[in-house]
Amino acid sequence: MSTAPANPAQPAPNPAASPLDLEALADSLSACADILHARLMRAIHQRPPAAPAPAAAAAGSIDHGLSQGTAQALFENEVALRQRANGLYLDAAELAGRGLGGQQQVLLDLAAQAQDQIRRVNRIKDMASLLADLLALGAAVAAGKPEHLGPPVEKLRRHLADLQAGAPPSVAP
Amino acid sequence: MRLPRLLVCLGLCALLAACATTGNEAGPRLQAVRALAAQAYRLDNYAELTERYRNTYQREKPFLSAQAEVGEHLLDARRQAACDDLVTLHRAVQAYLYLLGRLAGDEHYDVEDQVKGLSSAIKAWPDSGLDERHVNAYAGLSRLLGRALAQGDQDRSVQALLREGAAPMQTLLDAMRTLLRYYAKTNSNEARIVLGVLEVEIPFADTPRDRLLAVLGKERLQAKQAEYRLIGRRHTLTERSLDELARQHLELLTRLEPAHPHP
Numbered sequence: 001m002s003t004a005p006a007n008p009a010q011p012a013p014n015p016a017a018s019p020l021d022l023e024a025l026a027d028s029l030s031a032c033a034d035i036l037h038a039r040l041m042r043a044i045h046q047r048p049p050a051a052p053a054p055a056a057a058a059a060g061s062i063d064h065g066l067s068q069g070t071a072q073a074l075f076e077n078e079v080a081l082r083q084r085a086n087g088l089y090l091d092a093a094e095l096a097g098r099g100l101g102g103q104q105q106v107l108l109d110l111a112a113q114a115q116d117q118i119r120r121v122n123r124i125k126d127m128a129s130l131l132a133d134l135l136a137l138g139a140a141v142a143a144g145k146p147e148h149l150g151p152p153v154e155k156l157r158r159h160l161a162d163l164q165a166g167a168p169p170s171v172a173p
Numbered sequence: 174m175r176l177p178r179l180l181v182c183l184g185l186c187a188l189l190a191a192c193a194t195t196g197n198e199a200g201p202r203l204q205a206v207r208a209l210a211a212q213a214y215r216l217d218n219y220a221e222l223t224e225r226y227r228n229t230y231q232r233e234k235p236f237l238s239a240q241a242e243v244g245e246h247l248l249d250a251r252r253q254a255a256c257d258d259l260v261t262l263h264r265a266v267q268a269y270l271y272l273l274g275r276l277a278g279d280e281h282y283d284v285e286d287q288v289k290g291l292s293s294a295i296k297a298w299p300d301s302g303l304d305e306r307h308v309n310a311y312a313g314l315s316r317l318l319g320r321a322l323a324q325g326d327q328d329r330s331v332q333a334l335l336r337e338g339a340a341p342m343q344t345l346l347d348a349m350r351t352l353l354r355y356y357a358k359t360n361s362n363e364a365r366i367v368l369g370v371l372e373v374e375i376p377f378a379d380t381p382r383d384r385l386l387a388v389l390g391k392e393r394l395q396a397k398q399a400e401y402r403l404i405g406r407r408h409t410l411t412e413r414s415l416d417e418l419a420r421q422h423l424e425l426l427t428r429l430e431p432a433h434p435h436p
Binding site: 083 | 240244251255258269271276326342344345348356359369370
């Protein structure tokens with residue numbers, strides 16, 4: 001339906017089917033397998049209490065004495081139905097997963113954009129710290145206490161070094 | 174000294190700017206974005222259930238007849254190929270939500286650290302030119318700058334990212350929900366095959382000679398039933414958390430301001 005792929009040469013076995021169609025088909029196969037299983041289990045539990053040798057009841061109908069071989073053969077049918085259903089679920093999954101690369105790329109691009117923005121704001125915050133450093137340095141100078149100059153100057157130098165190291169190589173326009 | 178007057182001036186400017194740009198809706202909206210982003214880790218469950226889906230064949234193998242194994246082997250090859258793509262489907266969504274959440278972060282525009290840095294520097298020199306008043310002025314200025322400069326900006330960026338990401342987000346979340354449904358249904362068929370073998374065979378192990386076989390079979394059946402019940406529950410929970418994520422995302426979209434052409 002809405003997710004119909006644009007590519008006409010798709011390897012899926014049923015090109016005309018939508019994932020929903022495939023799923024509905026698989027659901028009904030699974031339901032058939034469920035019915036078969038219920039009937040099989042009923043027959044197994046209705047066997048005469050003293051089970052005869054497997055060969056004895058081989059020709060009987062399913063409700064009168066069921067041999068192990070018959071039970072296994074019937075169960076194989078059930079397994080085949082379930083495998084067919086799972087194959088259709090896989091077809092549907094392949095269709096549903098197709099063509100999502102573009103959408104993923106959009107989100108990844110937006111994430112990169114957010115990252116840039118975060119970096120930019122961090123740089124503004126760095127500027128605020130730098131301003132604080134400068135104020136402190138100015139105060140130490142104004143106070144005329146040369147012995148206080150050491151720490152702020154050192155801090156300022158570290159800060160500038162961090163800024164240079166952290167700054168990305170000039171943003172492209 | 175001219176410094177205080179300068180600071181007061183700057184502070185007033187910042188205050189005016191703050192009043193002009195702070196929106197009333199921005200706070201709750203940013204908080205909703207953070208709440209949404211905090212749920213992104215739940216998508217890991219999607220990846221884990223995709224991995225489990227990928228390994229269907231391995232779990233079924235001991236229970237399959239030779240004939241059934243041939244068919245399952247073919248399915249397995251296709252399943253492996255499909256899962257290579259499907260298992261990474263959640264990553265773009267997670268990366269997007271994670272960075273959106275960080276951009277909407279409340280400590281992101283916070284300048285407290287910078288303010289603390291200055292006030293501790295001042296405490297270190299009691300008789301320097303700077304005193305408590307200056308720190309307070311600087312703090313007020315920085316906080317206002319942080320809010321005024323950033324919040325309008327922050328809210329605008331977050332809204333723009335939300336708008337542009339809306340369609341791909343819904344598409345990918347929908348795809349993941351659909352795929353999870355297929356995984357769950359496949360898992361239920363797998364369970365019926367595995368449990369079915371035991372259910373069908375155990376009643377035939379009813380002679381005294383086969384007593385041990387019956388006991389071991391029943392014990393296995395119980396263990397397998399518990400395993401599949403648990404996986405079923407995980408599917409339910411994962412589906413529910415994806416629904417919730419999609420719901421929160423949609424709700425957030427309804428709270429966006431109409432897009433206005435902005436330089």
